[in-house]
Amino acid sequence: MKKRRFCFSLRSLLVFTGVVCGALGFLAIERTRFSKERAAVQALEETYDALVWSSSDKDWDSLEDYNIPSWDFSLLRKGKTYHTVQIGDQCWFKENLDVGTMIESNSGGQLQTDNGTIEKYCYNNDASNCDTYGGLYEWNEAMQYVTTEGTQGICPTGWHIPTKVEMQTLQSYVNNQATKLIDENAKSGYTYTNETGFSALFAGHRRYNNGSFGDLGRYTNFWSSTETGSYADYMTLRYNSSDVSFYNNSKNNGFSVRCLKDSP
Numbered sequence: 516m517k518k519r520r521f522c523f524s525l526r527s528l529l530v531f532t533g534v535v536c537g538a539l540g541f542l543a544i545e546r547t548r549f550s551k552e553r554a555a556v557q558a559l560e561e562t563y564d565a566l567v568w569s570s571s572d573k574d575w576d577s578l579e580d581y582n583i584p585s586w587d588f589s590l591l592r593k594g595k596t597y598h599t600v601q602i603g604d605q606c607w608f609k610e611n612l613d614v615g616t617m618i619e620s621n622s623g624g625q626l627q628t629d630n631g632t633i634e635k636y637c638y639n640n641d642a643s644n645c646d647t648y649g650g651l652y653e654w655n656e657a658m659q660y661v662t663t664e665g666t667q668g669i670c671p672t673g674w675h676i677p678t679k680v681e682m683q684t685l686q687s688y689v690n691n692q693a694t695k696l697i698d699e700n701a702k703s704g705y706t707y708t709n710e711t712g713f714s715a716l717f718a719g720h721r722r723y724n725n726g727s728f729g730d731l732g733r734y735t736n737f738w739s740s741t742e743t744g745s746y747a748d749y750m751t752l753r754y755n756s757s758d759v760s761f762y763n764n765s766k767n768n769g770f771s772v773r774c775l776k777d778s779p
């Protein structure tokens with residue numbers, strides 16, 4: 516009897532983009548590897564409400580019937596679909612992470628705490644901004660209160676908070692041309708090609724010192740898992756520069772998070 520562990524009731528909700536990491540279509544892979552991938556899938560399923568394969572195949576009855584590489588999927592959580600995109604040797608989330616419970620930011624400092632619940636800010640304390648731009652996280656919350664470079668943090672199993680070096684790999688891949696990473700519809704004086712499919716939006720940020728929000732439509736900052744002294748490093752894309760830039764600043768800033776797939 517075939518099982519319906521995955522996808523079952525959610526099939527109709529999905530629109531596949533065809534933009535996925537790794538090879539398109541099915542690959543012949545060893546049974547041992549497939550078993551390992553299945554374990555990863557099951558771990559993902561525990562983290563997410565559903566795991567959705569980006570496949571055009573019509574029969575979803577059982578994963579056992581297929582040799583489907585684990586990187587060929589999208590993730591669905593609480594109605595939100597995350598797509599993946601292969602850029603060079605890296606597999607990135609195509610959307611900013613939007614997990615956790617919204618808390619308001621009306622004052623500065625650390626408001627997100629190690630309390631067993633993922634907390635997020637939404638720009639201007641407006642939940643609809645999380646729908647569009649993803650959540651904004653303090654560094655420690657994003658890292659889930661460890662300081663290990665490349666840790667999983669709030670990313671699903673099999674993914675992690677990228678290190679600064681991994682972000683610099685992305686920077687090198689586009690020859691430091693931010694326009695290749697930014698969504699075509701972003702407002703600015705530049706023409707954005709989004710050639711990579713990274714699809715960055717100018718999500719703005721939450722300020723560490725007074726808890727206010729700023730620079731929606733102008734800047735976007737992505738946390739790395741790398742520290743510099745008591746600060747943490749982040750990647751910035753901005754409306755008035757064609758460069759991919761790196762800075763470090765207070766961990767109490769609220770920035771965006773993109774997950775990067777773990778290396779095999």
Ligand SMILES: [Ca+2]
Pocket residue numbers: 627628629630631632633634656
């Ligand atoms: Ca928390």
